[in-house]
Amino acid sequence: MEVDYSKITVVGFDADDTLWVNETYFREAEQKFAKLLEGYETMNTIDQELFKMEIKNLELYGYGVKGFMLSMVESALQLSNNKVSQATIGEILNLGKDMLRQPVELLDGVKEVLRELSKNYRLIVLTKGDLLDQERKLERSGLSEFFHHVEVLSDKKEENYIHLLNHLEIDVNEFLMIGNSLKSDVLPLIEIGAQAVHVPFHTTWQHEEVKIEDGDYTYLKINKLSDIVEYLK
Structure with missing residues (x-):
């Protein structure tokens, strides 16, 4: 033109x-997050609920990995009806930390x-x-x-x-x-x-x-x- x-x-x-590169790491983290919670919901439902949580929290957390980490934690609690283990919460936090450490x-x-x-x-x-x-x-x-x-x-x-x-x-x-x-x-x-x-x-x-x-x-x-x-x- x-x-x-x-x-x-x-x-x-x-x-x-x-x-x-940035978005690729978010997609990889989402897949790992869904795998961690597959005992509570289908992978598709987990993806959808996490996205809804991210959008709900944008006004509070803004954009970026840290807000994404908090939304994953909150989604895990919601999807599991607060039954998710402390160990799984730790793994979710590590997903975010790994993203922050990416070259x-x-x-x-x-x-x-x-x-x-x-x-x-x-x-x-x-x-x-x-x-x-x-x-x-x-x-x-x-x-x-x-x-x-x-x-x-x-x-x-x-x-x-x-x-x-x-x-x-x-x-x-x-x-x-x-x-x-x-x-x-x-x-x-x-x-x-x-x-x-x-x-x-x-x-x-x-x-x-x-x-x-x-x-x-x-x-x-x-x-x-x-x-x-x-x-x-």
């Missing part, structure tokens, strides 16, 4: 599943893309989740040198982006956001007058899924992050 990025001076990047696996071409774009653009990270965990992952990633600013948001809605862009004194017409989530990284930016690029990841949390009709929004979709370089020369 034809895009005009001639006014762009600042490029924002989502982190999880845009720069490095940072960069997606293909990320470092090369950031190195190239940083020559001509100011690069920032706009992610959501747990502050300590995201800071830890960025440090482990070896990508910090490419970014002028890193922001961990409680959510990624229009008002969050507007507030941040104003705070950083970034003109909305000069900003381009790149991310894997239509709901969080693309549509809110288009709504406020910025531009956005969608780079799908093979796994998407169902809370981030959104259906739109062709022609409702105008944005660039690329297959891999390295494809953006040809549009931002």
Whole structure:
């Protein structure tokens, strides 16, 4: 598609599943969690109830592994009618701790893309989740040198982006956001007058899924992050 990025001076990047692997670890933990509780319910029911618990708790815990851990514990108590053993609760907590200890696996071409774009653009990270965990992952990633600013948001809605862009004194017409989530990284930016690029990841949390009709929004979709370089020369 034809895009005009001639006014762009600042490029924002989502982190999880845009720069490095993240959702895969949640799916693996969910499968292990369901296995731990298979004596109480079917695997499908366990998955559904855990998701409901996560959504119910989002307002309290926000996004990230720690909130996910608490939702798993609460779901285990609920699904077992408070009969789940202390040992199983310990195993659930270890699932979360293992997630927090995961090495940072960069997606293909990320470092090369950031190195190239940083020559001509100011690069920032706009992610959501747990502050300590995201800071830890960025440090482990070896990508910090490419970014002028890193922001961990409680959510990624229009008002969050507007507030941040104003705070950083970034003109909305000069900003381009790149991310894997239509709901969080693309549509809110288009709504406020910025531009956005969608780079799908093979796994998407169902809370981030959104259906739109062709022609409702105008944005660039690329297959891999390295494809953006040809549009931002």
